[in-house]
Amino acid sequence: MPQARISRRRFTLAAAAAAAVPMPVLAQGAWPNKPIRIIVPYTPGGFTDQMARLVQVGLQARLGQPVLIDNKPGANSLIGVDAIAKSPPDGTTFGVVIAAYAANTTLYPKLPYDPQKDLTGVSLMGISPLLAAVNVNAPFKTARELIDYARTNPGKVSFGSSGNGSAAHLTTELWKSLTQTYMIHIPYRGAVPALTDLMGGQIQLFFDAPTGLINQAKAGKVRLIGVAGDKRLAAAPDVPTFIEQGFAGFTGSTWAGMLAPAGTPRDIVKRMSEEVARVIRSDETRARLDAMGTIAAGSTPEEFDAFITAETAKWAKVIRTAGVKAE
Numbered sequence: 001m002p003q004a005r006i007s008r009r010r011f012t013l014a015a016a017a018a019a020a021v022p023m024p025v026l027a028q029g030a031w032p033n034k035p036i037r038i039i040v041p042y043t044p045g046g047f048t049d050q051m052a053r054l055v056q057v058g059l060q061a062r063l064g065q066p067v068l069i070d071n072k073p074g075a076n077s078l079i080g081v082d083a084i085a086k087s088p089p090d091g092t093t094f095g096v097v098i099a100a101y102a103a104n105t106t107l108y109p110k111l112p113y114d115p116q117k118d119l120t121g122v123s124l125m126g127i128s129p130l131l132a133a134v135n136v137n138a139p140f141k142t143a144r145e146l147i148d149y150a151r152t153n154p155g156k157v158s159f160g161s162s163g164n165g166s167a168a169h170l171t172t173e174l175w176k177s178l179t180q181t182y183m184i185h186i187p188y189r190g191a192v193p194a195l196t197d198l199m200g201g202q203i204q205l206f207f208d209a210p211t212g213l214i215n216q217a218k219a220g221k222v223r224l225i226g227v228a229g230d231k232r233l234a235a236a237p238d239v240p241t242f243i244e245q246g247f248a249g250f251t252g253s254t255w256a257g258m259l260a261p262a263g264t265p266r267d268i269v270k271r272m273s274e275e276v277a278r279v280i281r282s283d284e285t286r287a288r289l290d291a292m293g294t295i296a297a298g299s300t301p302e303e304f305d306a307f308i309t310a311e312t313a314k315w316a317k318v319i320r321t322a323g324v325k326a327e
Helices: 003-020 045-065 077-084 098-108 145-152 167-179 190-199 210-218 264-279 283-292 301-322
Strands: 036-040 067-071 093-095 119-127 131-135 158-161 184-189 205-208 222-227 253-261
Touching: 036 045, 036 077, 036 222, 045 093, 045 119, 045 264, 077 093, 077 098, 077 119, 077 145, 077 253, 077 264, 098 167, 098 210, 098 222, 098 301, 119 210, 119 264, 119 301, 131 210, 145 158, 145 222, 158 167, 158 190, 158 222, 167 184, 167 205, 167 253, 167 301, 190 205, 210 222, 210 301, 222 264, 253 264, 253 301
Parallel strands: 036 067, 036 093, 158 184, 158 205
Antiparallel strands: 093 253, 119 253, 131 205, 131 222
16 A cells, blocks of 8 residues: 555544544633533522522633523432433533532432442532520520430430421530430421421421521520531531530531532643632631631632541441431
8 A cells, every 4th residue: 555545544544533522611711701500409599509609709700701500409309419410511601519428428229329439529618517505494594504405315305307307306416425415306398497496396406508597596496506517617606616615526517619510631630629718718608608607718629529528437336326217
């Protein structure tokens, strides 16, 4: 075969092989060159949705593209997370998840997605240590009094949560284990009905994100007895941590972080992580987070992946010890 024909054939094969390899998004034009969608696996108005909308406007200004919030609630966030995992990894779709994402890995033996293979961390956005509130007419006013009462009256204290496997549920189970007490779990379909029953006296204890509890405490409708974090909250400076009260090592929180579908180009993931951190750490956003009882974060993708791994291991132990089952 003549040399010219061989060269043309090799060129044709090389061109065909190159065409079969997907081009990186950034090679097709500077990212982002399309609107960005952020999937929220919960209904509008909750902590996850608030955190997504908190960065929405800042990201639009910094990236120069519309940022759209897409709420996909259901199945304890599995529907929305599955939608994130199965979205094209082209830098146009991200998602915001909370602590339940780490717990679900243990709660559900068969997930519709693989957390290790189908999703990748972008940035830890904020951590919200849970507050513990008791009914104002309960026969205890402090954490120590509650523990003494629960030990003397096993099964007479009931605690609420926003559902089996929620941060509120698992944090209370961890506290029960540390204090060797027996209290009855009453799961609700969300935090609002649990808080309503706490104020009405149907339950006596409720751990939850600070946003709703602080306002009700100021109104005298619930009593705050502790922060499940390593320091007091700026929004509730008079409420001591459980560690201060002698419950060494006891922490429990919900948190919000951004994920991307696995395979999203690393330069896009890194850029989005940097932009989220800049928005989160701005003075305006920090002030809003402080008012929510949330500690601003803003991490690298690698740091968030490591955080998720640690959270998954922590709550897996609690779930197995307490025998928690998914609803």
